[in-house]
Amino acid sequence: MSNVDVIVIGLGAMGVAACHHLAARGHRVLGIEQHNLAHDRGSSHGETRLIRKAYFENPDYVPLLCRAFDLWEALQAECGETLFERNGxxxxxxxxxxxxxxxxxxxxxxxxxxxxxxxxxxxxxxxxxxxxxxxxxxxxxxGAGFLYAEKCVLAHARQARARGATLKENEPVVDFRIENGRAQVRTTQGRYSAARLIVAGGGWSARLLADLGLPLxxxxxxxxxxxxxxxxxxxxxxxxxxxxxxxxxxxxxxxxxxxxxxxxxxxxxxxxxxxxxxxxxxxxxxxxxxxxxxxxxxxxxxxxxxxxxxxxxxxTPDEDFVIDRHPETPELVFAAGFSGHGFKFASVVGEILADLAIDGATRHPIGFLSASRFRSS
Incomplete structure (x- = not known):
């Protein structure tokens, strides 16, 4: 059984960015993806994604976008590949x-x-x-523009691997649980254990996070x-x-x-x-x-x-994201419900997920994205 600091389930835009940030901080990271990286089965493909700061959906997203822009620029400089075009x-x-x-x-x-x-x-x-x-x-x-979607996913993956992360492709997760304060993950090819678990399952989130009853x-x-x-x-x-x-x-x-x-x-x-x-x-x-x-x-x-x-x-019903820690097992962190406007945030969402997994909190203003808004009083 492999023993690491953090396991990340789902290596679409959000999950692979979390792997990158965790590895950059020196943590032992295992990422698990049921398909190949940058696949076309979910929500992180299609060549391009718009990115903008003047966010009509909700101005609460703007501070996150400002950080996302900085992180995309940093990733682009780091990998030496054009990921971001500022065409307006x-x-x-x-x-x-x-x-x-x-x-x-x-x-x-x-x-x-x-x-x-x-x-x-x-x-x-x-x-x-x-x-x-x-x-x-x-x-x-x-100052707006567009991102090259698959290139962004692969750039995060390359940089994560360069810092020691292990990313497993074409390995579906069978089940997972938190037991005695540790995450236990079983896949079609093995069993893995970690101190923390991040689930970024995209369209599979309702299935992976069924116990939370998220309205996805x-x-x-x-x-x-x-x-x-x-x-x-x-x-x-x-x-x-x-x-x-x-x-x-x-x-x-x-x-x-x-x-x-x-x-x-x-x-x-x-x-x-x-x-x-x-x-x-x-x-x-x-x-x-x-x-x-x-x-x-x-x-x-x-x-x-x-x-x-x-x-x-x-x-989600309000079309805002859900980024949070599990209310009963805080070793589990999750991101879901990106409602068709999430990709541009992947760079900062990865940072936030790393914060929540390691520190239990983040400096980023994500209170409006808490899963608690869907829980009955």
């Missing part, structure tokens, strides 16, 4: 009505984040590749890649985009492959019974809506779908 982000919405647009501006004001306001005509002149509806305005965050629901979100001209190229400094339309919230990225842009709708989910069903084909209606968005709002792109991929959203 332009958000289109109807002033006075769009929570996305108004929330972006409000977070920018609250935390002195540079955000430019542009009227529709000015935005059209500046970015003719985007065509917002009449009556819309734009909020542009020049799975949704399937479909990404589409559509032909686009060189005007969309990231190399030209093209920003990512958000359109808060009446029927959906659409977001997307500049072209990084020389032929296409990736886009998705954030609000219209399809139910997912279990993570293993992720790759069931999306509904024709869903793909038709995505094509209409491209046709209406991206005039330099084609609505001819080149390819699609599904991503798992593990949703």
């Amino acid at each position: 982000l332009v958000t289109f919405g109807r002033p006075g009505e769009s929570q996305v647009y108004e929330g972006t501006l409000a977070s920018g004001r609250l935390y002195s984040i540079p955000v430019e306001q542009l009227g529709r005509d000015e935005a059209l002149r500046r970015w003719p590749i985007y065509r917002p509806p009449e009556g819309f305005a734009a909020a542009y965050e020049p 629901e799975l949704r399937k979100m479909t990404l589409g890649w559509f032909p686009a001209g060189p005007e969309h190229a990231a190399a030209r400094g093209t920003p990512g985009f958000v359109f808060d339309l009446d029927e959906d919230f659409y977001y997307g990225f500049p072209q990084i492959d020389g032929e296409s842009v990736k886009t998705a709708g954030h609000r219209r989910f399809e139910a997912l019974e279990k993570p293993e069903d992720k790759d069931l084909a999306p509904s024709p209606e869903r793909m038709a809506a995505l094509g209409r968005f491209v046709r209406d709002c991206l005039p330099f792109a084609s609505d001819r779908l080149l390819r699609w991929s599904n991503c798992i959203y593990t949703m």
Whole structure:
């Protein structure tokens, strides 16, 4: 039986970042992943993820984002590979009505984040590749950008291994328990023991953390890649985009492959019974809506779908994350319910999980992410 300081179950974006931080502090770390690293079975794939500070969802996230930016920059410098492109982000919405647009501006004001306001005509002149509806305005965050998703996961893994962490791939966990103040983990290939256990199970979190009864629901979100001209190229400094339309919230990225842009709708989910069903084909209606968005709002792109991929959203009722210690066995720390907007936080979530596992507390303001908000009084 292997004996280490910390075992991490789940090596998606959050878990592998925790391994990196723990190993960097000199702890003996064992990470266990049921698939290969940077796999496409969960929520940490799909080439790119937006990253921004002016957070319309909840300004309480902004201090975490500021730290996440610093940590992504540090990881990029450490590994000598481009992980993060600061191409900016332009958000289109109807002033006075769009929570996305108004929330972006409000977070920018609250935390002195540079955000430019542009009227529709000015935005059209500046970015003719985007065509917002009449009556819309734009909020542009020049310091925002996008992360290369799989590269980020693999960079954290490489740096963790370089500092002595053991990361096991293609080794499903059978069960685990806390016994006499220690974590005991059984997999298909062995048994392991540690002083602390971190569970970062993504779409498998409800199954792994069943005793907590967390209100986690799975949704399937479909990404589409559509032909686009060189005007969309990231190399030209093209920003990512958000359109808060009446029927959906659409977001997307500049072209990084020389032929296409990736886009998705954030609000219209399809139910997912279990993570293993992720790759069931999306509904024709869903793909038709995505094509209409491209046709209406991206005039330099084609609505001819080149390819699609599904991503798992593990949703909480309030769409905020859950990061906490188990109320009865504090040796167990967990992170779950990232609700489709978590990847950009992975660098700081890894740091937080390491803090909670080793120190039992963190300096980061995560009180609003406690699991206690779901427990009945």
